[in-house]
Amino acid sequence: MRQIVFKLRDGALRSGAAEVPVDVSPLTPDKLFGEGEDEIKSTKVWWGNRQENVERIFEVSVSGDASGAEEVKVVFEGELRKVKRIGYEMSAGEIVAEGSVGMHCGARMRGGRITVNGSADCWAGCEMHGGTLIIEGDAGDNLCACYRGETTGMTGGTVVVKGNAGECIAQYMAGGEITVRGNADMLAGLDMKGGKIVIEGDAVMPGANMSGGEIIVKGKVIDMMPSFKYEETVTIDGEEYKKYRGDFAIGEKKAKGTLLIRS
Amino acid sequence: MAVYTDVLCPFCGCICDDIVVEVGEDGKITKVKGACAIGRSKIMGHDRMESPAIREDGELRDCSYDEAIKRAAEILADARRPLLYGWSSTVCETDRAGVELAVEIGAIIDNTASVCHGPSILAIQDVGLPSCTLGQIRNRADIVIYWGSNPVFAHPNHMKRYSYLSKGRFTPGGKKDRKMVVVDVRETKSAKLADLFVKVRPGGDFLVFSALRAILRGHEDVVPDEVAGVEKKDLLSLAEMIKNANFIITFFGMGVTHSGARHNNIANAIEFTRAAHLHTKATIMPMRGHYNVNGFNQVCTWLLGYPFSIDLSQGYPWYNPGETGAVDVLVHGECDAALIISSDPASHFPADAVRHLARIPVIQIDPYPNPTTEFADVVIPSAICGVEAEGSVYRMDSVPLRVRKIVDSKFMADEEIIRRILEEVRAIKEKEGE
Ligand code: SF4
Numbered sequence: 093m094r095q096i097v098f099k100l101r102d103g104a105l106r107s108g109a110a111e112v113p114v115d116v117s118p119l120t121p122d123k124l125f126g127e128g129e130d131e132i133k134s135t136k137v138w139w140g141n142r143q144e145n146v147e148r149i150f151e152v153s154v155s156g157d158a159s160g161a162e163e164v165k166v167v168f169e170g171e172l173r174k175v176k177r178i179g180y181e182m183s184a185g186e187i188v189a190e191g192s193v194g195m196h197c198g199a200r201m202r203g204g205r206i207t208v209n210g211s212a213d214c215w216a217g218c219e220m221h222g223g224t225l226i227i228e229g230d231a232g233d234n235l236c237a238c239y240r241g242e243t244t245g246m247t248g249g250t251v252v253v254k255g256n257a258g259e260c261i262a263q264y265m266a267g268g269e270i271t272v273r274g275n276a277d278m279l280a281g282l283d284m285k286g287g288k289i290v291i292e293g294d295a296v297m298p299g300a301n302m303s304g305g306e307i308i309v310k311g312k313v314i315d316m317m318p319s320f321k322y323e324e325t326v327t328i329d330g331e332e333y334k335k336y337r338g339d340f341a342i343g344e345k346k347a348k349g350t351l352l353i354r355s
Numbered sequence: 356m357a358v359y360t361d362v363l364c365p366f367c368g369c370i371c372d373d374i375v376v377e378v379g380e381d382g383k384i385t386k387v388k389g390a391c392a393i394g395r396s397k398i399m400g401h402d403r404m405e406s407p408a409i410r411e412d413g414e415l416r417d418c419s420y421d422e423a424i425k426r427a428a429e430i431l432a433d434a435r436r437p438l439l440y441g442w443s444s445t446v447c448e449t450d451r452a453g454v455e456l457a458v459e460i461g462a463i464i465d466n467t468a469s470v471c472h473g474p475s476i477l478a479i480q481d482v483g484l485p486s487c488t489l490g491q492i493r494n495r496a497d498i499v500i501y502w503g504s505n506p507v508f509a510h511p512n513h514m515k516r517y518s519y520l521s522k523g524r525f526t527p528g529g530k531k532d533r534k535m536v537v538v539d540v541r542e543t544k545s546a547k548l549a550d551l552f553v554k555v556r557p558g559g560d561f562l563v564f565s566a567l568r569a570i571l572r573g574h575e576d577v578v579p580d581e582v583a584g585v586e587k588k589d590l591l592s593l594a595e596m597i598k599n600a601n602f603i604i605t606f607f608g609m610g611v612t613h614s615g616a617r618h619n620n621i622a623n624a625i626e627f628t629r630a631a632h633l634h635t636k637a638t639i640m641p642m643r644g645h646y647n648v649n650g651f652n653q654v655c656t657w658l659l660g661y662p663f664s665i666d667l668s669q670g671y672p673w674y675n676p677g678e679t680g681a682v683d684v685l686v687h688g689e690c691d692a693a694l695i696i697s698s699d700p701a702s703h704f705p706a707d708a709v710r711h712l713a714r715i716p717v718i719q720i721d722p723y724p725n726p727t728t729e730f731a732d733v734v735i736p737s738a739i740c741g742v743e744a745e746g747s748v749y750r751m752d753s754v755p756l757r758v759r760k761i762v763d764s765k766f767m768a769d770e771e772i773i774r775r776i777l778e779e780v781r782a783i784k785e786k787e788g789e
Pocket residue numbers: 364365366367368369370371389390391392393394395510511512513
């Protein structure tokens with residue numbers, strides 16, 4: 093196992109009164125596999141509008157060996173809220189972030205595993221295609237959704253949020269599975285086409301414009317969409333759920349989404 | 356005395372183009388006819404910023420244009436995450452120079468759309484916009500819906516010139532040939548004039564649009580008896596009005612873009628317009644505020660591919676409102692210098708954003724002092740576009756118009772100021788490169 097630790101240097105992101113975010117998308121197990129310690133330290137990362145050697149911003153320590161990207165583990169330490177794009181487009185290996193992370197964590201990831209021991213800011217797991225993303229705290233808005241202009245969000249993989257999730261999670265979701273242990277804010281599963289979302293807490297206006305897939309809400313639904321049709325009561329794991337079909341706002345033919353609400 | 360007719364008003368997104376301006380022997384404007392009160396005051400002019408200035412030991416010290424421009428360039432060239440913000444109350448030629456500056460210094464460039472109709476733009480990109488020109492509305496619309504907008508206050512001449520009260524080719528009787536519907540969370544002055552007023556619970560617009568879509572698509576059976584405070588029978592009668600109309604226009608304002616589901620409200624409003632197409636002709640249009648807020652979005656789209664909130668820091672345009680908007684980077688404490696042109700974020704941004712702005716170096720370009728001046732470090736006064744400088748602008752319905760120069764001014768035009776800053780920045784970078 094090869095372990096690479098990036099510890100954010102204190103105050104490294106300060107520029108005057110501002111804290112300028114750093115983009116760590118080059119620091120994934122698959123991209124760093126095969127690189128020597130010096131090469132890793134001099135990897136260029138964007139900090140604001142200029143590129144810097146990663147060593148200027150992080151203390152870097154490298155240990156062990158790997159015969160493939162799956163055997164590479166990358167660890168981020170320090171105050172990570174201004175560290176963006178952790179695990180961006182990653183395809184293999186493991187990343188652990190010790191603390192709350194900045195935007196786009198695990199976005200466009202295809203494989204491997206990311207664990208965030210804290211909360212993740214907006215766009216975590218955005219357009220994710222595969223792999224596993226575990227967020228121990230809360231997730232921000234647009235979790236597992238898509239970037240502006242796209243019409244397909246998450247297509248595969250597994251995401252677990254142990255806290256609450258923000259607005260518009262899983263917008264245009266087409267595949268994969270998301271579990272939110274807490275509540276989901278407004279419009280979870282907006283424009284959803286496929287895949288599955290389990291919300292163990294409450295949800296606000298879930299399933300708008302849904303044309304496929306399944307949303308299960310175990311808590312309360314606040315502001316139920318007025319364009320869903322009640323079909324029947326079903327039993328899942330010994331619990332009764334009301335089953336709705338929608339969204340009829342997009343027309344009957346396309347309304348193939350399923351919304352299950354615990355009664 | 357000289358009289359100028361068909362002058363365009365450079366204030367709100369209506370850009371009224373039938374204003375008459377009289378200029379006295381001394382080259383000063385003496386009279387403005389045909390404009391509303393806000394427009395008149397803008398054209399007449401009021402207390403100006405008299406001289407360029409640089410803040411030293413907490414006080415603004417008057418200086419020359421050259422000195423202020425040089426200092427502005429130094430601040431911007433040095434910054435790691437600069438923000439260039441405003442751009443809505445100036446002409447497209449300035450905006451084009453602003454984009455060049457943003458590319459040169461790897462800045463975030465954003466206009467006031469990000470705090471007004473940005474959500475509308477996001478929605479339009481998602482689902483398109485079945486729209487039209489204001490002229491078509493004047494000549495054809497027999498149902499005018501103002502949704503979350505209060506034109507009596509925000510766009511005083513709008514109803515008279517383009518919509519409910521105007522007389523057009525197929526609507527010669529004016530308001531006799533039209534019906535007006537107002538949908539809002541409270542009974543505004545505009546609502547009092549309406550044939551039908553629908554009162555929605557705050558934050559409930561999204562639900563009402565979805566219910567109307569389902570009804571217009573023939574699924575009224577799924578809609579419950581009450582939706583967000585609106586009785587089903589009222590929704591059914593609105594749907595009936597829509598089905599029987601010839602031409603519908605929905606004007607939506609900040610009441611929809613800034614409550615509840617925000618940009619998704621607009622996406623849903625557009626989908627509602629589409630559902631109405633199953634029965635008749637329907638169109639929809641945002642009530643844009645500043646006269647050229649649309650123009651900046653046009654310029655940016657043709658130069659960078661995106662309309663606003665564009666981050667050029669990594670050498671390519673990255674568009675992600677919520678991350679790259681002016682308010683976003685200020686609230687998150689990310690940007691380390693800002694240039695503010697023809698705008699007043701100190702009055703319009705959330706407190707956290709203003710607090711950060713006050714802590715970083717700020718360059719302000721504006722004809723008038725405003726609360727942002729209180730903490731600006733470099734202040735550069737400019738000529739008023741449409742009165743003292745000419746240029747292209749885009750009306751709220753995206754019709755391009757040319758605003759004119761009517762009187763001479765001792766102040767430099769916005770475009771020249773930005774181009775001079777750009778030259779200085781290039782000179783600094785060349786030196787650094789040596
Ligand atoms: S309605 Fe708008 S454009 Fe027309 S005169 Fe008034 S401020 Fe000017």
